[in-house]
Amino acid sequence: xxxxxxxxxxxxxxxxxxxxxxxxxxxxxxxxxxxxxxxxxxxxxxxxxxxxxxxxxxxxxxxxxxxxxxxxxxxxxxxxxxxxxxxxxxxxxxxxxxxxxxxxxxxxxxxxxxxxxxxxxxxxxxxxxxxxxxxxxxxxxxxxxxxxxxxxxxxxxxxxxxxxxxxxxxxxxxxxxxxxxxxxxxxxxxxxxxxxxxxxxxxxxxxxxxxxxxxxxxxxxxxxxxxxxxxxxxxxxxxxxxxxxxxxxxxxxxxxxxxxxxxxxxxxxxxxxxxxxxxxxxxxxxxxxxxxxxxxxxxxxxxxxxxxxxxxxxxxxxxxxxxxxxxxxxxxxxxxxxxxxxxxxxxxxxxxxxxxxxxxxxxxxxxxxxxxxxxxxxxxxxxxxxxxxxxxxxxxxxxxxx
Amino acid sequence: xxxxxxxxxxxxxxxxxxxxxxxxxxxxxxxxxxxxxxxxxxxxxxxxxxxxxxxxxxxxxxxxxxxxxxxxxxxxxxxxxxxxxxxxxxxxxxxxxxxxxxxxxxxxxxxxxxxxxxxxxxxxxxxxxxxxxxxxxxxxxxxxxxxxxxxxxxxxxxxxxxxxxxxxxxxxxxxxxxxxxxxxxxxxxxxxxxxxxxxxxxxxxxxxxxxxxxxxxxxxxxxxxxxxxxxxxxxxxxxxxxxxxxxxxxxxxxxxxxxxxxxxxxxxxxxxxxxxxxxxxxxxxxxxxxxxxxxxxxxxxxxxxxxxxxxxxxxxxxxxxxxxxxxxxxxxxxxxxxxxxxxxxxxxxxxxxxxxxxxxxxxxxxxxxxxxxxxxxxxxxxxxxxxxxxxxxxxxxxxxxx
Numbered sequence: 001x002x003x004x005x006x007x008x009x010x011x012x013x014x015x016x017x018x019x020x021x022x023x024x025x026x027x028x029x030x031x032x033x034x035x036x037x038x039x040x041x042x043x044x045x046x047x048x049x050x051x052x053x054x055x056x057x058x059x060x061x062x063x064x065x066x067x068x069x070x071x072x073x074x075x076x077x078x079x080x081x082x083x084x085x086x087x088x089x090x091x092x093x094x095x096x097x098x099x100x101x102x103x104x105x106x107x108x109x110x111x112x113x114x115x116x117x118x119x120x121x122x123x124x125x126x127x128x129x130x131x132x133x134x135x136x137x138x139x140x141x142x143x144x145x146x147x148x149x150x151x152x153x154x155x156x157x158x159x160x161x162x163x164x165x166x167x168x169x170x171x172x173x174x175x176x177x178x179x180x181x182x183x184x185x186x187x188x189x190x191x192x193x194x195x196x197x198x199x200x201x202x203x204x205x206x207x208x209x210x211x212x213x214x215x216x217x218x219x220x221x222x223x224x225x226x227x228x229x230x231x232x233x234x235x236x237x238x239x240x241x242x243x244x245x246x247x248x249x250x251x252x253x254x255x256x257x258x259x260x261x262x263x264x265x266x267x268x269x270x271x272x273x274x275x276x277x278x279x280x281x282x283x284x285x286x287x288x289x290x291x292x293x294x295x296x297x298x299x300x301x302x303x304x305x306x307x308x309x310x311x312x313x314x315x316x317x318x319x320x321x322x323x324x325x326x327x328x329x330x331x332x333x334x335x336x337x338x339x340x341x342x343x344x345x346x347x348x349x350x351x352x353x354x355x356x357x358x359x360x361x362x363x364x365x366x367x368x369x370x371x372x373x374x375x376x377x378x379x380x381x382x383x384x385x386x387x388x389x390x391x392x393x394x395x396x397x398x399x400x401x402x
Numbered sequence: 403x404x405x406x407x408x409x410x411x412x413x414x415x416x417x418x419x420x421x422x423x424x425x426x427x428x429x430x431x432x433x434x435x436x437x438x439x440x441x442x443x444x445x446x447x448x449x450x451x452x453x454x455x456x457x458x459x460x461x462x463x464x465x466x467x468x469x470x471x472x473x474x475x476x477x478x479x480x481x482x483x484x485x486x487x488x489x490x491x492x493x494x495x496x497x498x499x500x501x502x503x504x505x506x507x508x509x510x511x512x513x514x515x516x517x518x519x520x521x522x523x524x525x526x527x528x529x530x531x532x533x534x535x536x537x538x539x540x541x542x543x544x545x546x547x548x549x550x551x552x553x554x555x556x557x558x559x560x561x562x563x564x565x566x567x568x569x570x571x572x573x574x575x576x577x578x579x580x581x582x583x584x585x586x587x588x589x590x591x592x593x594x595x596x597x598x599x600x601x602x603x604x605x606x607x608x609x610x611x612x613x614x615x616x617x618x619x620x621x622x623x624x625x626x627x628x629x630x631x632x633x634x635x636x637x638x639x640x641x642x643x644x645x646x647x648x649x650x651x652x653x654x655x656x657x658x659x660x661x662x663x664x665x666x667x668x669x670x671x672x673x674x675x676x677x678x679x680x681x682x683x684x685x686x687x688x689x690x691x692x693x694x695x696x697x698x699x700x701x702x703x704x705x706x707x708x709x710x711x712x713x714x715x716x717x718x719x720x721x722x723x724x725x726x727x728x729x730x731x732x733x734x735x736x737x738x739x740x741x742x743x744x745x746x747x748x749x750x751x752x753x754x755x756x757x758x759x760x761x762x763x764x765x766x767x768x769x770x771x772x773x774x775x776x777x778x779x780x781x782x783x784x785x786x787x788x789x790x791x792x793x794x795x796x797x798x799x800x801x802x803x804x
Binding site for chain 2: 029034036057061063064065066068069070071072081082086087088108228340342343346347348349370371374380
């Protein structure tokens with residue numbers, strides 16, 4: 001199915017859709033005969049929804065492909081994650097709320113440490129304090145001019161991470177990174193991958209040299225590694241594509257950034273899961289699509305903490321009645337990808353999904369877990385089509401053809 | 403998912419993958435309430451792997467499509483079987499180890515019998531003895547010159563089958579076959595399907611006429627039918643695409659040919675299943691991907707011998723501990739397509755698959771069979787993506803996107 005037909009079928013109504021996303025939800029057991037994090041968690045509220053709703057397993061990008069958070073979220077929102085794969089720089093810029101403009105080139109930057117020979121000794125400059133990062137970005141902003149760019153911007157993200165923007169120039173993303181991904185090597189020279197990128201590579205190398213010069217007085221953060229190149233790009237919004245008026249409730253800049261790229265309104269100041277659910281309730285009458293992002297499931301998975309990930313899932317389940325009390329027309333509970341604690345990282349395993357709405361056809365899933373989702377009514381489906389099913393259950397899709 | 407992204411994500415490591423392919427593995431019961439060949443077979447070793455591993459069902463080409471061996475194997479190796487569908491002539495050339503070169507046109511040829519009126523009475527010349535085929539190919543090689551080709555080669559395959567090669571000319575595959583697929587008709591004239599193919603059609607018709615003239619003294623093999631046209635084509639190798647160093651352990655020329663087209667090293671002189679498994683062990687340290695091809699399952703299926711196919715599967719199961727003792731990082735057990743004895747031929751039914759590796763998510767399959775694979779964690783998937791999942795479990799794929 002081509003996704004283009006979807007947009008031709010959209011009808012607007014006042015029905016409301018909530019996507020409750022537990023980042024990295026999918027898991028693995030700790031031993032072959034054990035349970036996954038979701039299976040092990042006591043989730044009476046989700047289980048009740050699973051019986052009445054429809055379950056399944058989602059592939060964020062494709063069989064065997066481990067997705068980053070960017071592609072995985074694009075897929076959740078009904079966008080093709082391969083066609084829309086963008087450099088991390090653009091996600092950073094969106095996450096920081098940087099006023100983007102056509103002609104910008106965005107780069108993800110790490111402050112790093114080099115020794116007297118110019119060899120990298122720490123790719124994260126000892127996980128620099130964010131305050132120090134802010135001081136150094138101000139210094140670089142004052143000191144550095146480039147012949148080939150009208151303007152250069154240095155913006156602090158967090159710890160050793162920053163965003164660098166070149167504005168006003170003919171840029172190409174097709175250059176290699178200056179981060180060699182290893183210590184004991186000098187920062188790499190950016191190389192053009194296509195002929196059109198030669199001038200961009202030259203500009204980035206000039207920039208890299210000037211940064212090292214400007215930071216020469218520092219003992220730790222005395223260089224910067226550049227990667228995640230992305231040109232400015234305008235995305236078709238969820239309003240334009242699906243006729244939705246969407247609100248994002250997310251604590252982390254990265255996810256706010258993705259939501260902002262797709263034209264969602266961003267709810268600010270939600271630190272905890274409780275904050276997020278309170279915000280959802282407070283804004284519920286003003287929007288018709290809600291992206292509620294819970295980061296802790298992924299963080300505990302990344303840390304390899306099985307029991308802690310179980311606890312986060314149980315906490316979300318305990319708060320679920322507050323969401324159900326809003327009586328949403330469609331409630332989707334899933335993750336963006338799997339982050340099994342057993343692997344302490346993202347993985348390629350498909351993601352369990354539960355959709356609760358009117359007109360769900362009964363299936364064989366009697367609780368919410370990876371194994372029960374195998375016999376769910378959604379089957380195993382590409383994640384990018386989840387939005388179609390949600391829109392359908394909300395009555396927001398017309399019949400196709402006569 | 404586009405397969406192109408796969409190649410961008412490849413990382414090399416020393417993990418080893420074995421694909422144990424029982425040709426035509428998928429089956430059907432002899433009566434509606436019965437068991438398939440695989441279900442009927444006693445396979446304690448495979449069943450044990452099915453519990454710990456992940457099962458599923460593979461579609462070699464597409465729903466309802468019965469694949470030939472060429473497309474089915476391309477799909478197994480992670481190549482798009484529709485885009486890469488090649489004329490049988492090329493597979494024959496590769497299988498015979500013919501020194502292929504750019505500008506070649508390959509044709510599958512059958513020796514056939516025509517009567518005095520020039521009408522075909524036997525499309526296989528009484529299944530000619532291979533020795534006679536060799537004599538006649540030598541004669542044709544001596545006698546025949548074409549004005550439009552620098553060289554013509556005649557090579558014996560087996561029985562009535564031969565390979566004919568035109569070298570040095572501007573060839574097109576877009577011509578019709580000279581085999582009318584029926585007796586009582588004369589050999590057909592090759593017709594150009596596109597304007598660029600007119601000269602190729604003329605060359606093939608000239609060739610066809612000269613062959614009949616040269617064979618006029620024969621009573622049985624007095625003509626040749628030409629089909630399976632394929633120009634020389636260079637395939638992206640498994641080394642280039644997946645960073646693998648692959649070994650093929652296969653007894654039959656056709657499968658060696660496919661493996662050779664994809665750049666695999668070919669292990670020679672393996673007649674029996676025991677030979678093949680011994681070869682696997684002997685070469686195990688030198689490669690990181692192993693294609694082990696077992697033909698007998700398909701042959702017994704083609705013969706309509708249900709019980710004999712069951713016995714072959716049981717034999718493979720009994721030898722499986724020798725493969726498991728190598729401790730491969732990923733072991734895949736499947737077929738290239740289904741060959742139900744009940745149909746005595748290839749069929750479109752999806753193929754049961756079992757993948758055993760670390761990080762398999764538990765599923766509901768507790769033995770290896772078509773029915774249990776319905777509740778396997780791989781679900782039902784296009785065969786061409788099986789390689790992605792195997793690479794993922796072997797840690798040979800990076801994360802996609804930031």
